[in-house]
Amino acid sequence: MKRLALKGLLLFTITALPTSALAAADLVIATDAPPKSMNPHAYSSDANLSYMSNFFDGLLQRKSPDGKLAPALATGWERVDGVTWKFTLREGVKFHNGNAFDSADVKFTFTRMKDPKFSKLLNIANSIEAIETPDAYTVIFKTKKPVPWFANTMHQNFIVDKESSENRDSGDYNTRPIGTGAYTFVEWVKGSYIRMQANPDYWEGEPKYKTVDIRPITEESTRFAALAGKQVDIVNGVPVTLYDKIQNMPHIELISQAARRAIYMDITNKPGTPFEDIRVRQAIAHAINEEQIIEKVMRGQATLAHQVPDVPTIGYDETLKRLDYNPEKAKQLLKDAGYPDGFEITIAGPNDRYINDEKICEAVAKYLAKIGLKVNLDVKPKSIFFDEISEFKHHFYLIGWFDGSFDFGRSAEKLLHTPDPDKGMGVYNGTYYSNSDIDNMIIESSSIIDFKEREEALQTVNRKSVEDVAWIPLHYQQDIFAVIKGKGIKFTPRSDRWIVVKEIM
Amino acid sequence: MATYIIRRLLQGIIVLLAVSTVCFVMFRYTGDPVLMLAGKYATQEEREHVRHVYGLDRPVHEQYISFLGGVLQGDFGKSYVSQIDALDMILERFPATFELASTAIMISFIFGVGLGVVVSVWPSGWLSRTIMAGSLFGISIPTFLIGILLVMFFSVYIEIFPSFGRGDTVQIGFWRTGLLTASGWQHILLPALTLSGYQLAVLIRLTRAGMRETLSEEYIKTAKAKGLSPAKVVLKHALRNVMIPVVTITGLSFGELIAFSIVTETIFQWPGMGNLLLTSIFETDQPIIVTYIMLAACIILTINILVDVLYAFLNPRIRYD
Numbered sequence: 087m088k089r090l091a092l093k094g095l096l097l098f099t100i101t102a103l104p105t106s107a108l109a110a111a112d113l114v115i116a117t118d119a120p121p122k123s124m125n126p127h128a129y130s131s132d133a134n135l136s137y138m139s140n141f142f143d144g145l146l147q148r149k150s151p152d153g154k155l156a157p158a159l160a161t162g163w164e165r166v167d168g169v170t171w172k173f174t175l176r177e178g179v180k181f182h183n184g185n186a187f188d189s190a191d192v193k194f195t196f197t198r199m200k201d202p203k204f205s206k207l208l209n210i211a212n213s214i215e216a217i218e219t220p221d222a223y224t225v226i227f228k229t230k231k232p233v234p235w236f237a238n239t240m241h242q243n244f245i246v247d248k249e250s251s252e253n254r255d256s257g258d259y260n261t262r263p264i265g266t267g268a269y270t271f272v273e274w275v276k277g278s279y280i281r282m283q284a285n286p287d288y289w290e291g292e293p294k295y296k297t298v299d300i301r302p303i304t305e306e307s308t309r310f311a312a313l314a315g316k317q318v319d320i321v322n323g324v325p326v327t328l329y330d331k332i333q334n335m336p337h338i339e340l341i342s343q344a345a346r347r348a349i350y351m352d353i354t355n356k357p358g359t360p361f362e363d364i365r366v367r368q369a370i371a372h373a374i375n376e377e378q379i380i381e382k383v384m385r386g387q388a389t390l391a392h393q394v395p396d397v398p399t400i401g402y403d404e405t406l407k408r409l410d411y412n413p414e415k416a417k418q419l420l421k422d423a424g425y426p427d428g429f430e431i432t433i434a435g436p437n438d439r440y441i442n443d444e445k446i447c448e449a450v451a452k453y454l455a456k457i458g459l460k461v462n463l464d465v466k467p468k469s470i471f472f473d474e475i476s477e478f479k480h481h482f483y484l485i486g487w488f489d490g491s492f493d494f495g496r497s498a499e500k501l502l503h504t505p506d507p508d509k510g511m512g513v514y515n516g517t518y519y520s521n522s523d524i525d526n527m528i529i530e531s532s533s534i535i536d537f538k539e540r541e542e543a544l545q546t547v548n549r550k551s552v553e554d555v556a557w558i559p560l561h562y563q564q565d566i567f568a569v570i571k572g573k574g575i576k577f578t579p580r581s582d583r584w585i586v587v588k589e590i591m
Numbered sequence: 592m593a594t595y596i597i598r599r600l601l602q603g604i605i606v607l608l609a610v611s612t613v614c615f616v617m618f619r620y621t622g623d624p625v626l627m628l629a630g631k632y633a634t635q636e637e638r639e640h641v642r643h644v645y646g647l648d649r650p651v652h653e654q655y656i657s658f659l660g661g662v663l664q665g666d667f668g669k670s671y672v673s674q675i676d677a678l679d680m681i682l683e684r685f686p687a688t689f690e691l692a693s694t695a696i697m698i699s700f701i702f703g704v705g706l707g708v709v710v711s712v713w714p715s716g717w718l719s720r721t722i723m724a725g726s727l728f729g730i731s732i733p734t735f736l737i738g739i740l741l742v743m744f745f746s747v748y749i750e751i752f753p754s755f756g757r758g759d760t761v762q763i764g765f766w767r768t769g770l771l772t773a774s775g776w777q778h779i780l781l782p783a784l785t786l787s788g789y790q791l792a793v794l795i796r797l798t799r800a801g802m803r804e805t806l807s808e809e810y811i812k813t814a815k816a817k818g819l820s821p822a823k824v825v826l827k828h829a830l831r832n833v834m835i836p837v838v839t840i841t842g843l844s845f846g847e848l849i850a851f852s853i854v855t856e857t858i859f860q861w862p863g864m865g866n867l868l869l870t871s872i873f874e875t876d877q878p879i880i881v882t883y884i885m886l887a888a889c890i891i892l893t894i895n896i897l898v899d900v901l902y903a904f905l906n907p908r909i910r911y912d
Contacts, residue, residue: 203644203674209637275760277866311746314746469873
């Protein structure tokens with residue numbers, strides 16, 4: 087009896103084998119972060135938005151590799167006055183379920199984005215006072231106060247279908263995306279892969295790869311093994327420590343590209359602390375040998391930063407120079423400020439967020455010890471660290487930033503302005519740095535409509551922040567991607583790290 | 592007998608209640624979920640709004656009671672991160688973990704007992720010495736190291752087994768299985784081997800100890816003297832008696848393998864419950880963590896109660912009353 091059952095099972099197994107072999111994907115991409123949800127507004131991290139950019143379109147899009155703003159679901163846009171934005175929509179676009187796209191979907195999307203049950207992109211949604219739809223292909227947004235970067239965020243506010251979104255329950259809505267994007271959703275096996283199929287009716291034309299799998303592999307060593315074993319075609323987040331090893335593998339091409347994210351030390355000027363004196367802040371900046379950090383800690387995979395915004399950001403000023411490495415001058419400045427014997431300083435930072443974050447903190451600690459400060463190191467997991475930042479617990483910490491809207495005005499409101507929760511200002515200014523001149527300049531810049539004039543105003547804010555040592559820029563990270571050779575894959579990484587599959591040729 | 596079972600069940604429920612309380616209280620004081628829920632760029636006002644929408648501004652005991660009420664109706668809440676039902680999310684991952692743990696337990700049982708017999712029958716041969724030394728490695732090398740070594744050798748150097756994932760799967764009802772495809776078997780082998788390592792070593796040592804004791808018993812000598820074949824003596828008379836503790840240990844460790852395969856699942860990117868738990872811990876996704884712990888407690892309790900009840904059946908002297 088037992089033997090019979092066993093035979094039966096064996097027979098069943100054998101017959102089941104051939105039928106279950108699924109069609110292999112044309113392209114397999116391994117990424118370092120899994121999607122958290124298939125609701126395009128559920129998460130503002132670049133990792134989640136990257137997945138969504140394949141299923142959905144925004145009113146605008148950003149083109150690889152430099153991130154230039156281009157039309158998508160909107161064919162044109164215009165800032166009518168300080169608080170009014172007009173978008174002209176593309177005609178003839180259909181959602182994956184066949185519904186036609188029009189201005190009602192846009193209005194529905196931005197109204198839904200205000201509800202914290204559905205959305206974490208509350209900032210931009212809550213800045214909208216009213217949405218008018220004079221006809222099916224025109225949308226006019228009125229913001230509560232001037233938001234100069236309003237259009238700049240339109241590549242990441244993905245448009246959902248009004249009818250199906252209203253009717254589906256949240257479980258379905260959060261697991262099966264219906265958009266207008268270049269790929270239609272096939273399957274999401276959580277923790278395993280996301281499979282998608284080229285959309286033959288896409289308004290930009292059907293993309294090259296028909297069936298594409300994206301496999302999130304969070305473990306660095308496992309991602310490396312998958313690449314070495316040729317099981318994936320494209321990998322992002324190649325660890326810096328393995329760079330040399332992978333470079334020696336004949337079947338893999340490495341692409342190293344300057345990322346947008348700047349790593350910097352945030353520093354306070356709170357009265358009653360030694361940091362109140364600008365000479366102390368300058369001394370700390372002079373003490374850090376960033377070139378050595380890039381060479382030794384980052385193994386050359388980073389670019390020196392003279393300021394926090396990166397080149398494509400409005401407000402970047404190419405003439406700015408960081409304070410040079412000069413420990414003698416640093417000691418002198420400390421002496422002048424009345425701390426000849428140093429003082430006690432704590433360096434905080436995350437240890438699982440940025441490339442080599444903990445090691446950078448350790449290096450900074452060493453440089454500061456050399457100019458006579460008594461250094462404590464306080465690095466911890468990001469989930470705890472970021473909570474502490476929002477509680478203003480640290481005076482001096484390592485953090486990274488890049489502005490998704492490519493606008494330093496927005497960065498400055500979050501990072502530099504004196505914290506003022508009621509106005510939504512300085513929410514990420516965890517050191518409580520405060521400078522009323524800078525505050526005023528930030529506020530004034532937001533109502534300037536002329537692009538050139540506003541850019542100059544933002545450059546001034548940027549320059550002032552570096553001169554006042556509101557922060558100490560360290561470097562821009564480098565993103566390393568790996569592509570399997572010999573398959574004819576043409577992949578140009580984007581500076582925002584998104585993997586937009588329709589761009590892969 | 593019935594009273595005994597009822598008493599064990601009641602004890603189980605009390606333990607579960609205690610587990611839920613500890614979980615709940617603990618997570619109230621580790622990180623504020625609102626920061627995660629509202630997104631890191633939210634203003635204070637937006638955060639307060641979120642806190643209210645999710646009922647996180649109510650007193651702790653009220654939240655606990657509504658949580659318990661939900662649990663009794665099978666509602667463990669929704670994941671803070673993905674807004675998907677927590678229990679559904681975990682149960683969706685259950686088949687992967689169950690298959691991994693079952694394969695691992697099969698490997699460790701078959702090889703553990705088999706090798707255990709070999710070393711007790713020929714205790715001084717070079718093979719036995721190698722096996723015993725190997726079992727010492729199995730006990731003392733941590734799982735993640737075994738896993739990484741296996742990947743390095745089998746996936747990177749000789750490229751015969753894939754390094755991650757589950758391969759092709761087939762959906763049968765609610766159960767997504769990888770055991771019906773060739774690629775599924777290829778994928779499960781390395782993680783199952785990794786997970787079985789420790790158990791395998793323990794079972795070899797347990798079988799050997801039991802066998803050596805039994806083989807010196809009088810009735811074995813009698814059986815040999817009767818002229819029975821050595822194979823029959825070893826397998827039928829000795830091994831049968833040794834199996835009782837071996838099966839007990841295997842059964843108990845099965846629950847543990849299901850509940851705590853976290854490390855192995857992470858290394859091999861196995862889409863199981865352990866992987867989900869680890870991700871959720873990093874994201875402070877409390878509903879998932881609490882549900883997982885409750886479920887793990889449930890599985891282990893059930894297995895324990897089953898084993899206890901079986902004991903009581905098998906051996907009427909152990910009724911613990």
